Amino acid sequence: MAKQEPPNIIFIMADDHAAKSISCYGAGINHTPNLDRLANEGMLFNHCYVTNSICTPSRAAVLCGTHNHVNGVMTLDSKINKRLPNVAKQLKxxxxxxxxxMIGKWHLGEGEDHNPTGFDHWSIVPGQGEYWDPEFYGPNGTERVPGYATDIITDKSIDWxxxxxxxxxxxxxxxxxxPxxxxxxxxxxxxxxxxxxxxxxxxxxxxxxxxxxAKVAKMRVAEDLTYNDLGIVQPEGPASRLGTKMVDIWWWTDRKLPAPEDVTQLKFRCKQTGEEFTFSTPQELAEFKFQRYMQRYLRTIQSIDDNVGRLLDHLDAxxxxxxxxxxxxxxQGFFLGEHGWFDKRFMYEESFQMPFVMRFPREIKPKTVCNDIICNVDFAPTFLDFANVQIPSYMQGLSFRALTQEKTPxxxxxxxxxxxxxxxxIIHEAYAHYGVRDQRYKLIYWYNEDFGIEGTRPGGEEKEWELFDCQEDPLELxxxxHEPxxxxxxxxxxxxxxxxxYEIGDEPVHTRL
Structure with a gap:
């Protein structure tokens, strides 16, 4: 039998995309035909989880195949050390x-010591990047590319x-x-x-x-969305149509609606359109914010779906x-109004669960579903396994290639x-915590200590445990x-x-059994 060629691997990752906003996951809130195509022609994973539900640490876990206490990228402000081994270096x-x-959002630090390594080519956005006319930088300097970021990142990928x-x-x-x-x-x-x-x-x-x-977190749709979140500060679009932004400073665009000091305000004027909005109750205002939030969120996802389709069409052609x-x-996942929240950070299911679909016609049967538990730390060893490249001993994740063939070990x-x-x-007031989830139960320990991490507030609150029976209480309420x-x-x-x-070498702060 002829030896098979090593497969090409395309890993597409969005930012803050909730599984419920991919139509093949069945929530029924939007339509994503191209993402659904990956599931229909391959496998959908129902239990893919993030090891740390925040952007930068998750990206480090994906790239390195190690947990954050090992790769050193534990918070949003952490920067990756360019000398760390990673999956791109192994493949190369x-x-x-x-x-x-590597093309698009990097978010693992900037500068010589933190730029992408192991990549023959990289073109990345600084920091969070911009939606319109984004700046990119690479080994040869920076460029500002006119247009919409999702289209441009796909253009650059196809071009490469x-x-x-x-x-x-x-x-x-x-x-x-x-999104x-x-x-x-x-x-x-x-x-x-x-x-x-x-x-x-x-x-x-x-x-x-x-x-x-859960009570103290400042991620509530009703109270913590800003004027900028809801698109009522100024017109949005390319500079070619609108000129420069009227307002481009964080302390203005992060102002909450209504302002925290006047949470009973039920009337405001949209700076973008001139519309006046009046609400009879705080609940009515909260629901208005939710609908506007969802419209904006789902529309950005539509561009993601369009561009996944473009990439798949290019492969076909x-x-x-x-x-x-x-x-x-x-x-990671994202809250779409569940528990009244937007954002992520928590180990509650909507934030904890990552969407994951994959297609490989040579090995994966169409329309298959995996209900086994996998984690983002498993991605790197899986890439290597499919490439028939030795998985290095430093990686803490496991290859789930066998799962894609419906052969669960x-x-x-x-x-x-x-x-x-x-x-x-300071913005979200999300407590530090750790925990585990199996196929039925979820255990969380809220330890509320910062271990001297910069940008945090002192601890000292009461330590708390939570256990959820995800079968009997899927909404985690x-x-x-403490029930006998x-x-x-x-x-x-x-x-x-x-x-x-113990297996991964992380240090507990609770009193052990």
Whole structure:
């Protein structure tokens, strides 16, 4: 039998894309035919989880295949050390001689010591990047590219594929800015999703029977969205049509609506359109914000879907589809009004779960579904496994290639570990915590200490445990940690937590069993 060529690998990652806003996941709030195509022609994963639900640490885990206490990227302000080993370096230096590229959002630090390494080509946006006319920089300097970021990142990706060495396999990381806050959509999608989106069942969550962390978090649609989030500061679009921004300073665009000092304000004027809005109750105002938030969010995703389609069409047109693995995910999940929240950070399911779909016609059957637990730290070893490149001993994740062939190993660890290191950052007030989830239960320990991490507030609040029965309580409304009938489950899940922390070398701060 002839030896098969190493597959090309395209890894597409969005920023803050909730699984519920991909139509193949079945929530019914939008339509994403091209992302659905990946699932229909390959596999959909229902239990893919992030090891730290914040952008920068998640990207480090994906790139390195290690947990954040090992790669040193624990918070949003952390920067990766360019000397760390990573999956691109492994592929590039392997006998298979992969050519590698990183295009789009990097968000792991800037400057000589933190720029991408292991990539033959890289063109990345500084920091969060911009939706319109974004700046890119690479080894040869910076450029500002007119147009919409999602289109441009795809253009750059296709251009690199076209210009690559056709005699060698390639590995491309295509990282989109969208649908990150502040959800600036392309004009061509401005008429989409005008029908109201159904409010989540937990939109008016009162946070009873839960840890204090849920109550104090400042991520509420009703209170913490800003004028800029809702697109009522100024017109949005390219400079060629609008000129320079009227306002481009964070302390203005981050102003909340209504202002925190006047949360009863029920009338305001839209600076962008001149419209006047008046509401009879705070709930009516909150629901207005939710609908406007969802419109903007879903419209940015429509551009993501369009551009995934463009990339798939390019593979088809050039005879590359059969031997190319295409994966789509997000750097973590996102709250779409569940528990009244937007944003991420927490180990609660909407934030914890990453969407993940992948297609590889040579190995993965169409329309297959995986219900085994995988984590983002598993991505790098999986890339290497599919490329038939040796997985280095430093990687802490596991290849899930066997899962894609519906051959779950008997010893597959059906446990996901999460640790959020930032403690009560000034904007979101999200407590530090860690925990584990198996196929039914989720255990969280809110330890509320910052360990001297910059940009955080002092700890000292009461330490709290939460246990959720995800089968009986899928909305995670009832902490059953102290219920007598769950006493044995508490012991079992605590042991799973401590075993997992021991395996990966993370240091617990709770009193062990």
């Amino acid at each position: 230096s392997s006998p298979q001689n992969y050519q590698t590229a 594929i076209e210009k690559r060495d056709k005699d060698r396999p390639f590995f491309l990381m295509c990282h989109h800015k969208a 990150h806050r502040s959800w600036e959509y392309d004009d061509k999608h401005k008429d989409l999703y005008k029908d109201p989106v159904r409010l989540p069942d937990t939109f008016t969550d009162d946070y009873k029977n839960r840890a204090n962390a 050039n005879g590359l589809a059969e031997n190319t693995i295409v994966m789509y995910t997000s750097d 008997q010893d597959w660890p059906q446990v996901a570990y999460h640790r959020y290191w930032m403690h009560r950052d 009832f902490n059953c940690y 009938k769950y006493a044995d489950i508490v012991k079992e899940m605590t042991k799973k937590l401590e075993d997992r922390m």
